[in-house]
Amino acid sequence: MPQPTQNSAxxxxxxxxxxxxxxxxxFPGVVALDDVSLHVRRGEFHAICxxxxxxxxxxxxxxxxxxxxYEGRVLVRGRPVRFSGTRDAEAAGISIIHQELNLVEQLxxxxxxxxxxxxxxxxxxxxxxxxxxxxxxxxxxxxxxNPARPVRELRVxxxxxxxxxxxxxxxxxxxxxxxxxSALTESEVERLFRVVARLHEQGVTILYISHKMDEIFRLxxxxxxxxxxxxxxxxxxxxxxxxxxxxxMVGREIESVEFGxxxxxxxxxxxxxxxxxxxxxxxxxxxxxxxxxxxxxxxVVGLAGLMGAGRTExxxxxxxxxxxRPQGKIVLxxxxxxxxxxxxxxxxxxxxVNEDRKQFGLFAQMNVRExxxxxxxxxxxxxxxxxTRRERAAALESIDQLGVRCSGPEAAVTSLSGGNxxxxxxxxxxxxxxxxLLLDDPTRGVDVGAKAELYKIIDALCRKGLGIIVTSxxxxxxITLCDRILVLCEGRLTGQLTRPEFSEQRIMEYAxxxxxxxxxxxxxxxx
Amino acid sequence: MGEFLxxxxxxxxxxxxxxxxTAVTAVFSDAYHSGxxxxxxxxxxxxxxxxxxxxxLGAAIVIIAGGIDLSSGSLIAFSGTVFFGMLILLAPDDPxxxxxxxxxxxxxxxxxxxxxxxxxxxxxxxxVAFLVxxxxxxxxxxxxxxxxxxxxxxxxxxxxxxRLLIQDVTAIEYGQRQSTITINDELLTSISxxxxxxxxxxxxxxxxxxxxLLSRTVVGRxxxxxxxxxxAARLSGIxxxxxxxxxxxxxxxxxxxxxxLYACYIGTTSPATDGMGYELNAIAAAVVGGCSLAGGIGTIxxxxxxxxxxxxxxxxxxxxxxxxxxxxxxVVVGMLVVLAVAFNSLRGRGGLKKQFFPGTLGLxxxxxxxxxxxxxxxxTSQDDKLRYGLLVxxxxxxxxxxxxxxERIASRRGEAA
Numbered sequence: 001m002p003q004p005t006q007n008s009a010x011x012x013x014x015x016x017x018x019x020x021x022x023x024x025x026x027f028p029g030v031v032a033l034d035d036v037s038l039h040v041r042r043g044e045f046h047a048i049c050x051x052x053x054x055x056x057x058x059x060x061x062x063x064x065x066x067x068x069x070y071e072g073r074v075l076v077r078g079r080p081v082r083f084s085g086t087r088d089a090e091a092a093g094i095s096i097i098h099q100e101l102n103l104v105e106q107l108x109x110x111x112x113x114x115x116x117x118x119x120x121x122x123x124x125x126x127x128x129x130x131x132x133x134x135x136x137x138x139x140x141x142x143x144x145x146n147p148a149r150p151v152r153e154l155r156v157x158x159x160x161x162x163x164x165x166x167x168x169x170x171x172x173x174x175x176x177x178x179x180x181x182s183a184l185t186e187s188e189v190e191r192l193f194r195v196v197a198r199l200h201e202q203g204v205t206i207l208y209i210s211h212k213m214d215e216i217f218r219l220x221x222x223x224x225x226x227x228x229x230x231x232x233x234x235x236x237x238x239x240x241x242x243x244x245x246x247x248x249m250v251g252r253e254i255e256s257v258e259f260g261x262x263x264x265x266x267x268x269x270x271x272x273x274x275x276x277x278x279x280x281x282x283x284x285x286x287x288x289x290x291x292x293x294x295x296x297x298x299x300v301v302g303l304a305g306l307m308g309a310g311r312t313e314x315x316x317x318x319x320x321x322x323x324x325r326p327q328g329k330i331v332l333x334x335x336x337x338x339x340x341x342x343x344x345x346x347x348x349x350x351x352x353v354n355e356d357r358k359q360f361g362l363f364a365q366m367n368v369r370e371x372x373x374x375x376x377x378x379x380x381x382x383x384x385x386x387x388t389r390r391e392r393a394a395a396l397e398s399i400d401q402l403g404v405r406c407s408g409p410e411a412a413v414t415s416l417s418g419g420n421x422x423x424x425x426x427x428x429x430x431x432x433x434x435x436x437l438l439l440d441d442p443t444r445g446v447d448v449g450a451k452a453e454l455y456k457i458i459d460a461l462c463r464k465g466l467g468i469i470v471t472s473x474x475x476x477x478x479i480t481l482c483d484r485i486l487v488l489c490e491g492r493l494t495g496q497l498t499r500p501e502f503s504e505q506r507i508m509e510y511a512x513x514x515x516x517x518x519x520x521x522x523x524x525x526x527x
Numbered sequence: 528m529g530e531f532l533x534x535x536x537x538x539x540x541x542x543x544x545x546x547x548x549t550a551v552t553a554v555f556s557d558a559y560h561s562g563x564x565x566x567x568x569x570x571x572x573x574x575x576x577x578x579x580x581x582x583x584l585g586a587a588i589v590i591i592a593g594g595i596d597l598s599s600g601s602l603i604a605f606s607g608t609v610f611f612g613m614l615i616l617l618a619p620d621d622p623x624x625x626x627x628x629x630x631x632x633x634x635x636x637x638x639x640x641x642x643x644x645x646x647x648x649x650x651x652x653x654x655v656a657f658l659v660x661x662x663x664x665x666x667x668x669x670x671x672x673x674x675x676x677x678x679x680x681x682x683x684x685x686x687x688x689x690r691l692l693i694q695d696v697t698a699i700e701y702g703q704r705q706s707t708i709t710i711n712d713e714l715l716t717s718i719s720x721x722x723x724x725x726x727x728x729x730x731x732x733x734x735x736x737x738x739x740l741l742s743r744t745v746v747g748r749x750x751x752x753x754x755x756x757x758x759a760a761r762l763s764g765i766x767x768x769x770x771x772x773x774x775x776x777x778x779x780x781x782x783x784x785x786x787x788l789y790a791c792y793i794g795t796t797s798p799a800t801d802g803m804g805y806e807l808n809a810i811a812a813a814v815v816g817g818c819s820l821a822g823g824i825g826t827i828x829x830x831x832x833x834x835x836x837x838x839x840x841x842x843x844x845x846x847x848x849x850x851x852x853x854x855x856x857x858v859v860v861g862m863l864v865v866l867a868v869a870f871n872s873l874r875g876r877g878g879l880k881k882q883f884f885p886g887t888l889g890l891x892x893x894x895x896x897x898x899x900x901x902x903x904x905x906x907t908s909q910d911d912k913l914r915y916g917l918l919v920x921x922x923x924x925x926x927x928x929x930x931x932x933x934e935r936i937a938s939r940r941g942e943a944a
Contacts, residue, residue, distance in 0.1 A: 321762055341766065342761060342764045343765065345764065354759075354762055363751075363755045364755065374748075374760075377745045378745050428763065
């Protein structure tokens with residue numbers, strides 16, 4: 001780990017590079033930021049943490065010019081500024097890397113870096129010069145990306161580095177990173193941290209937003225905690241602890257519950273034999289190859305693997321939403337099934353909560369009630385017509401059950417924080433009374449407090465006898481939640497671990513294993 | 528109460544606008560100044576509104592479901608042809624007439640059709656429309672054409688097909704190729720004389736049924752969901768392909784109903800010109816009525832009021848300038864669509880605080896708008912066309928130019944502050 005000490009020691013005397021003074025931002029019905037004042041020192045690594053909905057992203061959007069109207073004052077390098085767009089902020093040396101990347105997927109990485117300020121010669125685009133410069137930026141970042149490749153062919157981790165390269169080429173000396181690791185694999189996170197550490201050594205001021213304690217405590221000089229739109233405290237990293245920061249974030253102690261204790265699995269509910277998913281037109285031919293496993297009632301099985309290992313694809317096969325039809329055998333509750341549409345899976349009481357909530361889960365133009373009852377609206381009908389009264393009762397029941405924080409069932413679903421939106425999507429599927437619940441990275445973009453609540457919900461459902469398959473990009477989460485973990489690597493099942501065998505290191509070994517190891521064979525189907 | 532106002536602000540705004548435009552026309556136009564004239568005008572407006580309203584409902588359902596149907600204008604011509612074609616094919620021969628080329632053959636007797644004939648023709652026409660809608664749905668869900676392309680093909684194809692068909696049908700029944708069919712049946716012509724209420728009844732009943740479907744049934748909720756986020760809808764176990772089938776069939780069948788009514792009102796079907804450009808009027812009514820072209824947003828009440836607003840404005844412009852309504856139709860529809868959509872999007876962001884004429888494009892559009900105002904004045908003036916045109920054009924230029932200059936000063940001040 002690089003030594004940030006010299007930076008922070010020197011930073012004490014210099015005037016703050018960014019001053020936020022009594023900034024308040026109201027959205028309809030919500031105060032997202034309430035009188036927040038914050039000083040960021042030149043060259044420091046300043047972590048900003050808080051639960052989802054705490055106001056972290058809003059604050060960063062103000063600093064980067066995405067939100068132009070707010071109350072209060074922002075000073076950069078001692079001069080008051082009011083950005084009316086990201087361009088203004090970039091001109092003042094501030095670049096932001098958003099949670100959702102802003103890249104044009106069809107264009108090359110070089111074209112993306114120079115988007116809006118393309119290099120030309122004789123009035124024509126000078127791709128060569130841009131690619132040359134992009135290459136040298138990538139070298140500075142110590143990463144190997146072909147600047148001529150279209151962005152859509154790159155992995156998420158590489159795409160993020162393109163955004164960083166763009167910030168570098170703008171000569172930004174203030175870099176804001178909004179939960180940059182939420183979509184990265186462990187090795188990509190490592191590389192990202194090497195890059196960030198290097199920038200930090202070069203004197204770039206970094207504002208790092210996250211709620212992952214590991215990341216916050218790795219490089220930060222100071223840590224600012226936000227809660228419910230208010231600034232709780234700014235702490236020096238060396239004088240605080242993870243426990244304290246977590247405590248400040250949540251406003252209460254999170255008891256580290258040991259889940260899964262005393263759970264006992266029942267009969268097999270789902271049995272998968274030699275499942276393969278073709279991948280037409282690709283050298284690998286199979287997205288998934290020869291996967292066999294079983295899931296029992298009252299059991300949580302985790303799917304681990306790097307990005308592209310096929311976790312999501314495996315769940316899609318079980319839910320009937322994969323692009324190609326899978327081959328092999330899927331037996332649900334004693335009957336062989338082959339779903340060709342999610343509606344068939346729903347009818348057979350298989351439920352799936354998708355990975356990308358915004359794109360595949362939420363109906364943004366609808367309210368909380370409509371989002372929750374989407375799958376089960378026919379139960380709230382009377383003589384063929386929807387009874388709003390019944391529907392509202394059904395929605396309220398779910399809001400209570402899962403503790404969705406909202407102003408009521410008629411609230412716009414977009415006014416909720418990420419964790420609460422996720423609860424709405426989970427509630428939608430729980431209403432279908434599933435036997436098998438498939439959760440694809442359910443805690444992605446969800447804060448610590450809401451995560452713990454989701455864990456409790458999953459544990460309670462499991463104890464009620466549901467068979468649950470869960471994937472996650474965070475291994476500790478799987479280790480906390482699961483009774484068994486299946487590890488995938490490049491579409492093949494490379495390992496199976498039971499609770500006593502769990503360790504991050506073993507999972508990673510299997511996840512990077514190239515040849516298939518004969519996994520403990522699933523017990524006979526008819527057991 | 529406040530919530531009700533907020534939720535229905537779009538519909539209430541339209542209703543107010545309709546009352547306002549009608550009042551202005553009533554004050555300034557002679558057509559309203561006699562009691563009989565007033566009733567006659569009201570009947571015509573209601574009839575035209577209902578005709579547009581009927582297929583605007585179909586267009587709106589498709590738009591709410593996240594698609595677009597461009598075929599309704601041609602489908603109006605096509606279904607009129609099918610309907611009248613079926614009538615002459617089913618009608619008994621009239622022994623008092625003879626073909627010019629073959630004295631053994633007679634023309635069909637279309638003066639006193641027994642009731643089953645129009646009923647059968649109606650069913651056949653609606654059946655054909657159902658097939659057209661199903662074809663669209665197949666092209667869109669199975670062949671995976673964009674809705675724009677699939678229905679654009681029908682827009683150009685169906686009219687042409689109707690013109691070909693009418694030639695052959697008339698050749699069979701009259702012994703010579705014709706490009707129109709005229710029906711003299713008592714029942715059908717009575718619709719055109721005093722049956723203004725027929726289309727109104729069809730419109731209201733259809734609206735009520737579709738309102739029930741959209742806002743009170745599971746299918747309706749799913750249509751909104753699909754329009755808002757199709758992938759999420761599919762992953763929620765909603766059969767989006769079936770919903771699209773339904774939406775495109777509703778659209779086709781409402782257009783066919785309108786086509787039948789148009790044919791009856793005119794008494795003659797002429798596929799070369801019937802319903803020309805009406806698909807855009809329908810889409811305009813839906814958009815003015817508050818539907819979002821992105822899908823997932825819109826109400827039946829809004830679409831009804833949107834259709835009524837369009838017809839009222841077209842009628843009042845025609846009355847005030849003593850001209851034929853169809854001459855002004857395009858300009859009015861075009862302007863209203865731009866205004867309605869601009870109003871909706873400005874209401875969401877910044878509103879009137881926004882800078883309207885930034886940069887070179889802004890200056891150029893100051894000129895364009897002034898020119899447009901001048902030309903519009905000139906073509907609507909009775910005499911002294913040049914003088915009035917120049918006067919209005921130049922005053923608009925001064926006003927908008929002033930606005931542009933004021934904006935520039937304000938933004939410079941904003942930067943300095």
